[in-house]
Amino acid sequence: MVVLTYVYVIIIDKININGDFVLKDIILGEAKGLGIDIIGFTDGEVFSELQPVIKDRLDKGFISSFFHVDIEQNTNPLIVWKDTKSIISIGVSYKHKLDETKIDKSRCSISRVAWGQDYHNILLEKMNRLMSNITREYPDIKYKAYVDNAPLLDRAVAHRSGLGFYGKNGFIINKLYGSYIFLGHILTNIELGKSSELDDCTTCRFCSRCIQACPTGAIKEGYDFNSNKCISFFTQKKELLSREERKYIGKMVYGCDICQEVCPINKTAKYSNEAAFVPLKDVVRPKIKDIINMDNAMFKNIYKSSSAGWRGKKILQRNAIIVAGNIKTEENYQLLKQTLNDSRWDIRMYSMFSLLEYGERGMNEIKEKLNGEDEEFRKNFNIYC
Ligand code: B12
Incomplete structure (x- = not known):
């Protein structure tokens, strides 16, 4: 149990239903060694509470063309993979320092999401290495790893696995690392029990900085979000942009960090140890x-x-x-x-x-x-x- 009591941010309350502490200990130990900052577990139950939320956003035209809506698939792990028994959810921090005072104001900007190497590759590599280390000892374990590419919602999986709470900007915010965390998840065919889901955060209850700061009004009260009005979406969409959208882009060449930069939890959040996300000044402020x-x-x-x-x-x-x-x-x-x-x-x-x-x-x-x-x-x- 040494590893369990170590720095992991989440608390695992129902250990493996088979009473097998060993496997979970091994997973936690391996994950730490691979630079996975946060890890949690959930079961393969349907995310039924999300169904009306997705439908409501769809009806309002708030879902971007980058996300394929199929409510059954988006909320039912068993449709994604019929053998799913539990889901391992991971978070890797990407908050790194960049001394903006030394950067000429006339340069353009790349948002933190694209600092360093592509997070999809880094997280998938960590998850695949984690699971190949495990399956070497437990060859009957089968798995499927996802970052952004699952029909399931990475944030909903992370939330139910106890990685963090929802911010008003829709982000999964971890108490220690803030919202600058990339998320991934692994569907597995073994029972691993469940971590505790977190309640909402008291800081968020009295704070609406992200809502006020978003220049386009994409973030709405009530944890609602219009992704078609998100500046990050403007920088990625290929259709012609209106003058208003072009103005909102400001100096961003890719992505947008506004709603995360103003978040008080991010100000004090722990910095990342992940070397793959260290920014190079001339690349991210070209x-x-x-x-x-x-x-x-x-x-x-x-x-x-x-x-x-x-x-x-x-x-x-x-x-x-x-x-x-x-x-x-x-x-x-x-x-x-x-x-x-x-x-x-x-x-x-x-x-x-x-x-x-x-x-x-x-x-x-x-x-x-x-x-x-x-x-x-x-x-x-x-x-x-
Ligand atoms: C398409 C996409 C985008 C689109 C649309 C974003 C959107 N929020 O709709 C665009 C291009 C705009 C985008 C932008 C960004 N993205 Co993006 N994106 C995705 C992707 C691939 C799908 C998201 C999506 O469309 N989901 C559909 C909607 C309906 O689901 P949702 O946003 O998850 O919200 C649902 C639930 O989480 C839940 N929910 C949300 N809030 C609350 C609150 C409560 C109380 C409850 C009960 C439920 C609830 O209900 C919602 C509806 O069902 C995900 C990865 C994935 N597969 O999940 C990454 C992801 C959401 N993006 C991420 C990031 C980092 C960004 C950017 C910061 C990148 C940047 N710097 O520019 C911005 C942030 C924009 C923002 N404020 O959300 C991270 C977020 C990590 C985190 N800590 O939360 C993700 C998870 C990628 C990852 N694997 O790490 N993104």
Whole structure:
């Protein structure tokens, strides 16, 4: 039981129903050795309390196109995998320091979610290593590991496994690590018992900083969230962005941290020990021109291996062009003049949108170019400018 009494943040109240303490001890010990900061367990029961919540969000049009809604699958572990008996839920902290005082304000930003290496790979590797160490001793154990890619909701699984409570911004907040934790879960065919679910947090009860801070109003009272209004979603969606959406992007090339940065629990949260998420200043606060001029080799070597890479190189360049319209400098103006001649129609269109932010000068710059574009282009330009 030495490991159980160690630093793990959660309390396991119902140990293995077979009375087998050994296996759970081994899992906890292995997890700690692999840099898994938080771990909890739950059973394969249906998450029936989520069904009306998902339906309500769906009806309101609050669910983004990135999440496939199938309420049965999203809430029933047995439909995801018929052999599920318990779920191991993990959290890995990614709060690292970055000295912003030494960074030029004209640079653009990559949110914490994409600092260092892609969290999907890091968490999946940890979970697979954990389970292969276990199955070496217990070959009858079968499992399936997920990060973001399960039909089940990572947050709901984490909540029921005692990893943290829900913040008003929808995040799973852990008392020690705050909300800067990536989540993953493993479905297994063995009984592992259940951790205690946590009640809501008293700090949150009297706090609504995240709701007030979100510029778009995506976070609503009552633990409600419109993902189609989330700035992070704007930076990732491929459809044309309205002027309002482009303004909200501000200087973000990928993701958004606003609702987490203002959270008082995150201010005092423990820092991460995970070397894979350590940020490199020039990568996470890049020069706008470096993103705009990025070639395939730079994308492959730097951003493709981070979680900012999944939408491709062009989406980061599009966002950098938007930022060049939001941060008005002569250098950015010259960059936009250059991208106005890009071979990709959407890059040309966003260059025009951003040049318009420079007033008459920008308008004169694009006039002739716009006339040279086809009718479809001009139609979209007029709708979205
Ligand atoms: C698609 C997606 C997005 C979309 C949509 C997000 C959304 N919240 O709807 C976009 C691109 C906007 C996005 C943004 C971000 N994401 Co995201 N995203 C996902 C993904 C893949 C699916 C989420 C989703 O659409 N779920 C559908 C909705 C209906 O479910 P839900 O958000 O989990 O909320 C449900 C329950 O958790 C529950 N619930 C929520 N709050 C409460 C409160 C109470 C009291 C109760 C009872 C229930 C309850 O009810 C909700 C409806 O059923 C998940 C991974 C996963 N598979 O779960 C990551 C995930 C939610 N994202 C994550 C992160 C880190 C981010 C960003 C911070 C990235 C960034 N820096 O830009 C932002 C934060 C935005 C935010 N405030 O939520 C983490 C969150 C970790 C955590 N500690 O909570 C996750 C879990 C990924 C991971 N594996 O670590 N994301």
